[in-house]
Amino acid sequence: MSELEQDSTERNEELLGKIKWLMVLRLLFATFLLVATVVVQARAYPSFSNTSLASLYILTGVIYFLTLCYALLLDRIKKYIFFAYVQLVFDVLFVTALIYVTGGIESIFSFMYILTIINAAIMLYRRGGLLIASASSIGYGSLLDLQYFGIIHPYYIRASELMTYTIGYYFYTLLMNIAAFYLVAFLSSYLAEELRRSGVKLKAKQYDLDQLELLNRNIVQSINTGLITLNNQLEISYINPAVEQISGFVYRDLEGIHIGDIFPKIVPYLSISDRGGDNDDMPQPQKGIDVDFDRRDGTRLHLGFSQSILKDPGGDEIGLILIFQDLTEFRQMQEQVRRMDRLAVAGELAAGIAHEIKNPLASLSGSIQMLRDEVDFGPMQQRLMDITMREAERLNALVNEFLLFARPERAVDRSVEVNEVIEDTLEMLKNSPELSRPIRIEKTLSKNLWVHIDSQRLQQVIWNLVLNAVQEMKNSGRLSVATAIRTKRGSGDAPRDYARDRQEKLAEISISDTGPGILPENQGKVFDPFFTTKDQGTGLGLTIVHRIVENYDGKIFLDSDGRSGTTFTLHFPLAEEDPQDRPQ
Structure with a gap:
């Protein structure tokens, strides 16, 4: 689904919710009108004729009937804007009829137009508010015109009680109501649109916040660096997956336990005096701490820790954040580099010494061999010659080891x-x-x-x-x-x-x-x-x-x-x- 389609769907769902609320409010008003009519009839007020009361019952029934029809059509109609306009137009007609049966120009229900206009502005914003305000003006104006020219007479007023008003009063009443209709339409639509824009901005901010939170969570979950949060009692409140991988423990084993039960060598570095000043705006990482750690499977690791203060949104300290890395491979590489440096120095020395010794040693060995073969020595001299040859061979083997150490050759493999x-x-x-x-x-x-x-x-x-x-x-x-x-x-x-x-x-x-x-x-x-x-x-x-x-x-x-x-x-x-x- 494209972004445009998704936005249209969200607006339709929002409008559908408003239509449902309008139907509920309409039912509540119809129920109130029905109860009021029953009370008036029970007390037999002389100002209301039976015809007027019967008309109120009919209007109430019409409201219930139309609302039921709206409810049945709600799941079948997809054009919610058109559906909303139909309901609002019928509401204008209902208010006009209600004013007619309750006294026309003397009716107290002219404010119902304003409620209908507010509903239109909330549901359909400025255009809807102004259109329903226009419909209300036409309906109310037509009713007063017909009443002024004597074409219709209000039902509830008896003929003997019928009052006559000047054309100026009719004009003034109509003008004030129409002005009120359009003013309410403008103000309510303005507030509704501002509320909508604020809602869109809030939704966008919430989306950005959710995305940022998701990004932060993914970063914390994905990094190879271990992250632990502690409360003020140095009890573990959170670990990321890297901690589980490095330590060999899972979160359910570590939650709520003291940090010293897992990393005992780190505890001396977590005293309160090491946490830094209280007036720092941002927690400052502490000096690196290197400790040895035995994994659950017995593997000895070398870990490098750093710590910072964990603060709540109000700036109060609520614990510590520990960040650590497995430095085992790094330490091994450091040791290897140091060893290679020592080997390089010793190799140069060994190679120089070996070459200086090897040639004279070969001459010495050859000369002794010739003397032993050509000269007839006694037993004592022969024994000394054997010792000399053996030591020369040992020295030659040592020199060969020097050369192999100093310049190891990669043989044919x-x-x-x-x-x-x-x-x-x-x-x-x-x-x-x-x-x-x-x-x-x-x-x-x-x-x-x-x-x-x-x-x-x-x-x-x-x-x-x-x-x-x-x-x-x-x-x-x-x-x-x-x-x-x-x-x-x-x-x-x-x-x-x-x-x-x-x-x-x-x-x-x-x-x-x-x-x-x-x-x-x-x-x-x-x-x-x-x-x-x-x-x-x-x-x-x-x-x-x-x-x-x-x-x-x-x-x-x-x-x-x-x-x-x-x-x-x-x-x-x-x-x-x-x-x-x-x-x-």
Whole structure:
């Protein structure tokens, strides 16, 4: 429906409502006239003839009959303006007849014309008011003319009581009434049109207000920022959907409870002294507050809060508004940037040192090898030569690690079946001297798990992680390796991201041990170059793992409570099976 059609429909509905009210008022007047006629007849006033009283009964019956007809035609007639004019014209005729049977020029019911004109002005505005005023003037003027020339005589006046009036009195009475008719028509139509214009403006303002309220509601409902309103007792009165998504709680669980029951670390910042001055025109946001928060599912998040005063329209404080965002990914990115900065500096240093050492070291190793092959040393000298060669090889391996850390190269990669690499790596571990302790290996592997990576790089990553896990378990323990397919939502870094739309399949590799765990203060440093808690460690193993994983668009996560056990989780984009590896 177009805007024009909708406006026409609304006007028709408005006019229909006015017509119904006119019919109700007409019935009320007819009932009043009927009761008054009965009272006059009962008291037998000598001024009223039986003919006059009978005429009043007939007029009353006609009103009831016409109103009934109007009611029956109401649902069938679509031209409400024409219908309104018909009723108003009949009302003018009825008033004229009523004045005729109640005394003509002496009738007290001439004011009924004014009521009819007011009804016309309300229903049909200026044009309708002026037309009905004209009809009333014609009807009243014709009645007085006929009475003056003696063509008709009022019913209720007996012949003996008939009074004669001068032409001047007739003219004066008619002129005053006609002037009153048009004046009432003009004023009432003016007021009706002003009321209509005010109604249109009010409706437009109300529509704008509704649209603004709807826009505000949609904004509050759609933003990814959490919004909470609190009353003066710090009890939750409203939350938007983002709060449910971030916290894991639903509104019915939070309504009316104290904010400290959900965000206990934020309460110390919500004291009255922190709410700002009472004379501020607008609530001012408070300084940012960063707190840790444990979701309902156990995920640890880092939230950034700000607060402002909630005021009612009168300017009185009625509570607080809390706005917060999930800064977990932002903090992770900050930490990653800091780590990359440290890696860049250390990488440049490592690359320079490695190149300066590698060439002399190769010459040294070659010379020692030649001496050992050509000179016949004694047992003591041979032992020293073996120590020298072994340490030279260890130093060469360390230099190679420096170079891999400093300038990781993306080798030729293809789709690799993760479980095959894990099986090969664990077989190497079983034959390694590091597995001399009674350590149980458990595997939970998902089938057909393919990632796009160089197989040697993936094996290097898994080897470093399982080797670290074994070394952490001093006497005995359990090494658990699991693979699975996970769904990543959105672009978040966390393994258990939430409330996103875009989904992506990930290959997950988790390696867990039952060792003593990693202290919380060390967990942010484990991927830093040269950080180690081992006596013989270089501090580059996990750094190289981190570089390789990120070089293939992967993510690595650490989970440890610092008391028992550590889990490293790897996420890689899931790849299709390599056609070269499919059976022919």
